[in-house]
Amino acid sequence: MDKREVINLAAKFIPRRTLFFDVIVTEHCNLNCKGCGSFMPLADEEYIDLEDLEKDYKRLVYCIIDI
Ligand code: SF4
Secondary structure (H helix, E strand, O other), X not given: OOHHHHHHHHHHHOOOOXXXXXXXXXXXXXXXXXXXXXXXXXXXXXXXXXXXXXXXXXXXXXXXXOO
């Protein structure tokens, strides 16, 4: 087992003190960069539903509260 494998194995058993996640609030962008590779300027202007986001957060808290 090499050093990297040991670190990865240890990471599975060390409790995390922080939680990171991304929230995609829109897939649209009103900039128009020449090098854009995501095609976001072409996407319809839609935004995340705040009620859905609130439900997601509540569910997330419910799921992690016992961790
Ligand atoms: S690269 Fe694309 S998504 Fe990023 S800011 Fe520019 S146009 Fe918007």
